[in-house]
Amino acid sequence: MRTRLRRSLRTRLALLAGIAMLLLNVVVSGFVMFGIHDDVADVRASDVSGRALRVLLMVKRNQLPQVLEPLGLDGIQVVDPAGRAVAWTPNLAGAPRQTAHIPRDQANYVSRSCDLPAFPGRCELVVALRAYQPEGTWIIYAFDPAVPWFVSPQVVLFQIVVSALLVGLTFFGVSRVVARTLAPVSAITKRLAEITADGGGLRVPVPDTDDEIRALAETANQTLERLETARARLEAAMEQQRRFAGDASHDLRSPITAMRAQVEEAMLHPEETDWRETSTQVLASLDRLQAIVTDLLTLTKLDAGAPSDHRPVDLGELVTAETARPRAKRVVTGPEEGVVVMGDRLQLTRLLTNLLDNAERHAETQVTVTVRQEGGRAVLEVLDDGAGIEPAHRELVFQRFTRLDDSRNRDAGGTGLGLPIAREIATAHHGTLTIEDSPKGARFVLRLPLA
Structure with a gap:
C-alpha cells in the first residue's frame, strides 16, 4: 500500500489537497467558534438576565419568598442590603453568598466565575441585578453554565461534518481532475512501452x-x-x-x-x-x-x-605546384591569384592529386584545371576530354570501391578509393565535391569557403 502511494501521483496530490483542506477547515472553524462564542455568551446572558428580572420584580413588590423557583437556571440567590443571603433556589438553601461581585455603576453585571462554593469544578455565568429599595440595595445573583470555548457539542459536530464533507469532496475532485489530466500521460506511457x-x-x-x-x-x-x-x-x-x-x-x-x-x-x-x-x-x-x-x-x-593543421592555402599556387610534374596527358591550367582557403595543405594536395589522376586515366588528350572565386567561395574545376560520366552514375563514383564498367576495362589498376577520399577531404573542409555538366568529358567541381 505504501509503495502504491509513493508511486501514484494522483493519490499523493489528492491526499495533499485533502490535508490542505482539513487544515484550512480547522483554522476557519477556530475563527468561527471564536466569533460566535461572544454572541452566544451575550444571548445566554440576556436570557439569564430576563429570568432573574422576575425575582427583581418580586423584590420591588415586597413579594420575595425565601425559596425561589429555579426558572431553568442552575441557581438564584438574593442578597439583602446587609450582604446576607435571604432567598435562594432549593439547591442553594443555606449556602453562603456565592460571589462578592457587585455592580456599581450599572444596573446589572455579567461575569464568568469558576469553582464557586456551590459549583465546584465548573465555570458559571453569573448575572447580578441591582434592586434599589428604601432600606438599601438588594442584589439578585443568577447562575447558569458558562458557554464553553467550543460553544456547544452541536457546533463541534456541525464543524466536523462540514469539514469531512469538504475534505472528501476535495479529495474526490482533485483525484478526478488529476486522473483526467494524467490520462494522456498514461496513454503516452502505454504507447512508449509498445515501441x-x-x-x-x-x-x-x-x-x-x-x-x-x-x-x-x-x-x-x-x-x-x-x-x-x-x-x-x-x-x-x-x-x-x-x-x-x-x-x-x-x-x-x-x-x-x-x-x-x-x-x-x-x-x-x-x-x-x-x-x-x-x-x-x-x-x-x-x-x-x-x-x-x-x-x-x-x-x-x-x-x-x-585533427588536421588548417592554415591559409592558396589554391592557385597549389595547382601550379602539382601540375608542374610530368604526366601522360597534357594539363592546361588557368589559376586565379589570391584564392585562399583555410585547410590542411597535405589533404588538399591529396584531393587535387586524386582528381588529376582520375582525369588523366580517362582523358583522351588533355586535362584542364581552373581556380576562381564565385559567390564568396573558392572554386576548383578539373575537366577531362574523355567520354564523361552519365548523370545517373555521378554519385556512384563517390562510393567506396565503386568503378564503372568502362572504368574497370580501361583502368584495372585503380583502387576505387580515390574519388571517395577526395569527397571526404572536401567535406572535412566544409566544402563540396560534385560532378557537373560539361560539353565533353567529366567536370569535377570543388567548392570551399574562402579564408
Whole structure:
C-alpha cells in the first residue's frame, strides 16, 4: 500500500489537497467558534438576565419568598442590603453568598466565575441585578453554565461534518481532475512501452489540450522521429560498412592471389622462370596492394575525424605546384591569384592529386584545371576530354570501391578509393565535391569557403 502511494501521483496530490483542506477547515472553524462564542455568551446572558428580572420584580413588590423557583437556571440567590443571603433556589438553601461581585455603576453585571462554593469544578455565568429599595440595595445573583470555548457539542459536530464533507469532496475532485489530466500521460506511457527495436512508425497520442502534456507528446513524437531517422542512417551506415568490408576484402585478395600465382608458377619451373620479370610482376602487385592499404588508412583517418593543421592555402599556387610534374596527358591550367582557403595543405594536395589522376586515366588528350572565386567561395574545376560520366552514375563514383564498367576495362589498376577520399577531404573542409555538366568529358567541381 505504501509503495502504491509513493508511486501514484494522483493519490499523493489528492491526499495533499485533502490535508490542505482539513487544515484550512480547522483554522476557519477556530475563527468561527471564536466569533460566535461572544454572541452566544451575550444571548445566554440576556436570557439569564430576563429570568432573574422576575425575582427583581418580586423584590420591588415586597413579594420575595425565601425559596425561589429555579426558572431553568442552575441557581438564584438574593442578597439583602446587609450582604446576607435571604432567598435562594432549593439547591442553594443555606449556602453562603456565592460571589462578592457587585455592580456599581450599572444596573446589572455579567461575569464568568469558576469553582464557586456551590459549583465546584465548573465555570458559571453569573448575572447580578441591582434592586434599589428604601432600606438599601438588594442584589439578585443568577447562575447558569458558562458557554464553553467550543460553544456547544452541536457546533463541534456541525464543524466536523462540514469539514469531512469538504475534505472528501476535495479529495474526490482533485483525484478526478488529476486522473483526467494524467490520462494522456498514461496513454503516452502505454504507447512508449509498445515501441520495440522494430517498432518504427509508432507515435504517442497527442491530447487536444493546449498545455505542457501536449508539448510533452509532441516532443516525444519528434524524438521518436529523430530516432527513426538515426536508426535508418545507422542501418545504412552499417550496410555501407558491410559492403565496404566485402569490397575491400575482394580488392585486397586480387593482388595477393596474383602474387601467389606468380610465385607458385615460378617455383614449379625455377629453371625456366625469368626471375626479373617475375619480380617486376610481383612488385606491381605489391604496389597495388600498398596503394589500397594506404587509401584505406586515409579513409579511416578521415572517418575518425583526425585533427588536421588548417592554415591559409592558396589554391592557385597549389595547382601550379602539382601540375608542374610530368604526366601522360597534357594539363592546361588557368589559376586565379589570391584564392585562399583555410585547410590542411597535405589533404588538399591529396584531393587535387586524386582528381588529376582520375582525369588523366580517362582523358583522351588533355586535362584542364581552373581556380576562381564565385559567390564568396573558392572554386576548383578539373575537366577531362574523355567520354564523361552519365548523370545517373555521378554519385556512384563517390562510393567506396565503386568503378564503372568502362572504368574497370580501361583502368584495372585503380583502387576505387580515390574519388571517395577526395569527397571526404572536401567535406572535412566544409566544402563540396560534385560532378557537373560539361560539353565533353567529366567536370569535377570543388567548392570551399574562402579564408
